[in-house]
Amino acid sequence: MEVRKREGNGREEKNNQETDVEKEQTEAIEPSHPDKATAEPGSSHKSSEALMPQNLISRRHHWVVRVTHWVNAFALTIMVASGLRIFNAYPMFARRGETFCCYPFEGTRIPEWLTFGGWLAGARNWHFAMMWLLVLNGLVYLGFIYLHGEWRDLTPRRGDSGDAWEMFKFYLFVRKGHPRQGKHNTLQKLTYFTMPLIGIVAVLTGIAIWKPVQLGFLTNLFGGYVWARYWHFMAMVALVALSLAHVIMVFAVDPYSLLSMITGRYNEKYSPERRNARPFYNLLPSQDSIISEEKEI
Amino acid sequence: MKIDRRRFIYLSGASISAALLSACDSEGPDFTRGLIRFAQRQNEKVERALFRHRAIDIGRGRLAGNALPQYYISDTVPIWDESALGKWTLEITGSVRQTLRLTLEDLMKLPAITQRVNHYCVEGWTAATEWTGVRVSHLAKMAGVQPDAEYVDFKSFDSGYHESWDMESAMHPQTLVVFGREGRLLEPGHGAPARIHSPIKLGYKSTKYLTQIVFLPYRTGGYWSDQGYDWYAGT
Numbered sequence: 231m232e233v234r235k236r237e238g239n240g241r242e243e244k245n246n247q248e249t250d251v252e253k254e255q256t257e258a259i260e261p262s263h264p265d266k267a268t269a270e271p272g273s274s275h276k277s278s279e280a281l282m283p284q285n286l287i288s289r290r291h292h293w294v295v296r297v298t299h300w301v302n303a304f305a306l307t308i309m310v311a312s313g314l315r316i317f318n319a320y321p322m323f324a325r326r327g328e329t330f331c332c333y334p335f336e337g338t339r340i341p342e343w344l345t346f347g348g349w350l351a352g353a354r355n356w357h358f359a360m361m362w363l364l365v366l367n368g369l370v371y372l373g374f375i376y377l378h379g380e381w382r383d384l385t386p387r388r389g390d391s392g393d394a395w396e397m398f399k400f401y402l403f404v405r406k407g408h409p410r411q412g413k414h415n416t417l418q419k420l421t422y423f424t425m426p427l428i429g430i431v432a433v434l435t436g437i438a439i440w441k442p443v444q445l446g447f448l449t450n451l452f453g454g455y456v457w458a459r460y461w462h463f464m465a466m467v468a469l470v471a472l473s474l475a476h477v478i479m480v481f482a483v484d485p486y487s488l489l490s491m492i493t494g495r496y497n498e499k500y501s502p503e504r505r506n507a508r509p510f511y512n513l514l515p516s517q518d519s520i521i522s523e524e525k526e527i
Numbered sequence: 528m529k530i531d532r533r534r535f536i537y538l539s540g541a542s543i544s545a546a547l548l549s550a551c552d553s554e555g556p557d558f559t560r561g562l563i564r565f566a567q568r569q570n571e572k573v574e575r576a577l578f579r580h581r582a583i584d585i586g587r588g589r590l591a592g593n594a595l596p597q598y599y600i601s602d603t604v605p606i607w608d609e610s611a612l613g614k615w616t617l618e619i620t621g622s623v624r625q626t627l628r629l630t631l632e633d634l635m636k637l638p639a640i641t642q643r644v645n646h647y648c649v650e651g652w653t654a655a656t657e658w659t660g661v662r663v664s665h666l667a668k669m670a671g672v673q674p675d676a677e678y679v680d681f682k683s684f685d686s687g688y689h690e691s692w693d694m695e696s697a698m699h700p701q702t703l704v705v706f707g708r709e710g711r712l713l714e715p716g717h718g719a720p721a722r723i724h725s726p727i728k729l730g731y732k733s734t735k736y737l738t739q740i741v742f743l744p745y746r747t748g749g750y751w752s753d754q755g756y757d758w759y760a761g762t
Contacts, residue, residue: 351754
């Protein structure tokens with residue numbers, strides 16, 4: 231377990247050396263590189279002085295990532311809300327004269343206040359306009375993280391399932407100390423890796439129900455129009471669920487990261503690992519939390 | 528510095544959520560209308576580029592039968608009143624060599640096609656239905672459509688309902704002037720005596736209670752397209 235974790239962090243360290251790290255205070259103590267500190271267990275937190283929080287500002291998000299993140303948040307919100315308005319025009323999946331097996335809320339409308347577009351035509355026009363922004367923005371993001379190397383922070387590696395389990399245990403108070411992490415913890419990584427994949431499914435199923443005749447092969451691939459519409463809806467549900475979890479966790483675990491998605495800079499002194507932060511626990515950095523983490527190690 | 532940042536976040540968060548809440552269930556701010564129309568025009572180009580005459584729709588599964596909804600814009604089911612209006616005829620006119628006037632009997636004597644296809648409604652539902660009728664392309668050939676005709680307007684006696692189409696879609700082999708459904712003559716609720724039906728456009732483009740097919744060098748909008756639904760509406 232321990233060996234595998236070091237292995238993973240060793241690779242992370244390599245990636246993080248590519249990103250610039252600025253120090254606001256030059257200090258005499260060892261942890262000159264925050265990620266190095268996490269990568270080498272026991273080497274940094276030895277002296278009690280090292281436990282005093284230092285301002286360790288790292289450049290976390292490239293401006294392309296920040297811009298595409300917020301454009302995506304905007305476009306996805308409009309797509310979901312207008313999509314729900316379109317759904318309300320026929321809030322079920324059954325074909326006329328048939329029943330549908332797999333949706334428990336057949337016929338139930340989505341509350342109007344969650345929808346956007348005013349009426350079916352307005353919602354459709356927004357949906358079919360915003361889809362271009364969503365897709366182009368997604369392609370810019372994926373192209374950028376491929377060319378710039380950030381994809382390495384997000385792709386699953388051997389050992390991630392075990393690390394995710396440790397993270398889960400930590401959040402459930404089964405484990406005391408925060409598992410080691412680099413830029414993201416394993417649950418985050420899994421979320422940020424899955425979301426683009428679900429996004430691709432959402433786009434493909436969307437095209438399938440937009441052009442069920444001219445691109446009939448795609449529609450058939452998803453099991454026909456009704457099923458393509460169903461998977462389009464379910465992809466939306468998954469994206470909304472992951473986005474909500476993401477937003478809740480930002481505020482409950484690492485509100486400091488919100489600034490990093492605006493300015494690009496992240497103060498490692500506030501990292502969840504240093505604060506030993508669970509959802510709604512240790513939101514403020516305290517020495518106690520750091521010491522208790524130290525004991526765990 | 529920290530307070531400023533915090534205030535900045537609070538303020539931007541509050542203003543964004545206020546904007547979103549006020550925007551909910553509206554068509555959005557006025558300045559976006561132009562962008563929406565721009566996107567609509569671009570989408571039409573994409574849809575036209577994707578269009579293939581050989582893309583054929585097949586309606587699998589159970590026929591909708593009576594589950595197919597009956598939509599019309601008049602207050603009651605529009606019925607052609609022979610005593611007041613005379614015999615129903617379908618007029619094929621506009622940019623044609625010779626205007627045709629066909630009675631239902633004339634229409635039914637022409638080479639008919641029976642096809643089991645999907646009906647794609649803009650609302651999101653589909654229905655498999657079997658339609659019997661004559662290809663619009665056949666009628667166009669009979670009337671001798673002139674080369675300047677780029678659009679077709681399908682007019683009705685349903686309180687002025689009409690929808691115009693691009694020529695390519697109207698000439699698609701599955702675009703029919705329909706007089707029969709699932710082995711019977713078309714019922715008044717579904718557009719009797721004759722209607723347009725095609726799986727390659729959304730349902731609202733298929734004019735019911737058909738009276739006129741007008742070939743034109745310019746486009747003439749339509750009942751729903753003029754109200755904001757997309758004009759091309761291809762599937």
